């Protein structure tokens with residue numbers, strides 16, 4: 001029991017060495033929880049891990065044994081292969097990690113008598129070409145990528161594990177998460193990629209006309225949602241976004257202003273089939289999770305650019321990672 005009167009929990013965080021994981025682990029530690037990070041470091045964000053770290057694949061028996069040993073009250077399952085484009089290039093590899101890995105982890109949890117999980121799903125990839133905006137959790141999910149299909153499948157398995165094995169869960173459908181420690185060298189993560197380009201003296205890159213919009217949500221707010229969901233399993237999916245769409249042009253313009261960049265952006269061809277607009281209704285997050293975003297886009301972009309600048313000047317650019 002801590003000074004807050006709350007019983008401290010044992011929380012295992014898969015993918016805890018990654019971008020969202022790093023912020024989530026810190027919040028859990030700040031409130032006194034005991035944390036075990038499980039990450040095979042294939043895409044770690046390069047920040048020191050401030051908790052006990054098990055370097056292992058989520059589907060391995062090593063993880064099952066570690067869960068048996070640690071005895072977590074809850075697992076925050078963030079480990080996944082990110083990247084819609086990558087999943088389109090190799091759908092089977094995506095499914096192996098994001099579907100089979102998730103099922104293996106859920107099975108290990110049950111073996112270790114852990115019956116609570118928070119799952120990182122995707123509001124950006126699950127709804128597909130939304131019929132109406134902002135998307136509601138009750139709208140039909142029609143993913144356009146193997147990555148989105150894997151997230152939807154993960155949610156289906158959560159439902160099954162809940163009905164059959166009594167595993168309580170919350171599936172958080174994040175929008176486009178951005179913030180410090182995101183990989184700016186990959187194919188996904190517009191804010192991180194633009195920060196990285198600006199600091200390398202390259203202009204922002206605009207695909208197509210740049211009017212396509214997404215729901216950009218700050219990583220500190222997402223980490224807070226993860227922690228709230230640890231305490232409040234809702235047995236359902238919950239959108240985590242801002243409720244508004246921001247265009248690629250707006251993001252590029254705002255970051256250019258913050259960085260003092262005045263040259264015109266670089267224009268590249270539109271991606272065929274790219275969804276025009278996607279943003280999320282966050283009513284359920286407000287009413288059932290007690291969550292709403294508190295970081296304005298301006299503040300979040302400023303913090304992100306500042307963190308990238310700091311990382312660059314400290315010579316700690318992300319190393320040894322894949323896109």
Ligand SMILES: NC(=O)c1ccc[n+]([C@@H]2O[C@H](COP(=O)([O-])OP(=O)(O)OC[C@H]3O[C@@H](n4cnc5c(N)ncnc54)[C@H](O)[C@@H]3O)[C@@H](O)[C@H]2O)c1
Pocket residue numbers: 014015016017018019020021038039040041042043044045056057058059077078079080081082097101120121122123124173174175176177178
């Ligand atoms: N970043 C976003 O905008 C966004 C949006 C929606 C959903 N999500 C989901 O949120 C979660 C976290 O995303 P992120 O942006 O922090 O990604 P990330 O790549 O920075 O972090 C993922 C972490 O998981 C680890 N990992 C991957 N596969 C693993 C495996 N099989 N075993 C052990 N560790 C493994 C990686 O090494 C990495 O440290 C993912 O599930 C992702 O799909 C992210």
